Amino acid sequence: MSKSMQDDAHAEDQVDNYRRKLLGGGAALAGAATLGPGVFFTRIASAKPDDQAASSEVRWGFLIDTNKCADNCTDCVTACEKENGWGSGSADEQHSRADQKAQWIRKVTVRDNRTQHSMTLPMMCQHCAEPPCVDVCPTGASMKRPDGIVLVDKHICIGCRYCMMACPYKARSFVHEDLEHQKSYAPRGKGTVESCNLCVHRVDRGEIPACAEACPEKAILFGNLNDANSEIAKRLASEASTEIRGDLRLNLGVRYQGI
């Protein structure tokens, strides 16, 4: 991407932020709110007021349709990088090897060796109801919010990386070097572990995670698993879906179709 294109994208972000502020004070808008000709923000029905704590009546999750997931598309990964300021979304982490760098979400290719059928799927923290990373954390930094989002409180993370060992999905990364250009809403720093946090800052203001918004095929559906009227709950009830490594009985917040 050229410098001028980056600047343009940057300017657009600022306009978006300004519009978001203008929309103001978390007025709970259901469905898609129209802000002007051609400008849409997809919002979730149950936006939580800023002063209220996350409730255990809600459980956020994804339903990912791998049949719709295009082989060469990495839009979800790019959107996450840009939103949360890691990978290509950040100028930091110049000294780490590729396998040391942060990966909050990755595209995984799976092939059936007998039939040679291959497919790709996005893989991120599965937001378990019984997360092994929380079980093993010695400080309580690896935690699950009441609404089912699993994240790291970096204020108390000591960087022991026990959670990285415990996670069956290899979802966690460790930051190995000093960072400088973090996003204000996605703090990350040397010596702490991080992973997909379901774009908690966006969810709290009633928006859907960046990857779900960016997917051109709408293969990633975000919603409240506990709300029987939500699109995700209806689809889960009527269509087949599976958990990856369901044998571990971790009760995942992320479910896949077509695998």
Next chain:
Amino acid sequence: MNLLMHQRDDTVHKGIRTKKHSLKNCFTCHVVKGADGQPVSAKSPKHFCRECHDYAAVQIDCFQCHSSVPDGHKTTGAKL
């Protein structure tokens, strides 16, 4: 500082995101700008947090993870 610490736990663990004692909200008013009009980062002794922290010789850990300038700004390249 106590209020900031309290708010940080409420925000991370419970998702309470009121602006009153949020670190992010400090920057909207207190940000110090360099000669080129861009905000100075915590690397600069002119940064508003460092004014007192340097005087009291207390190291700031916040900006190892948190951004020390408001979003959407480049830090100043100008000499102070």
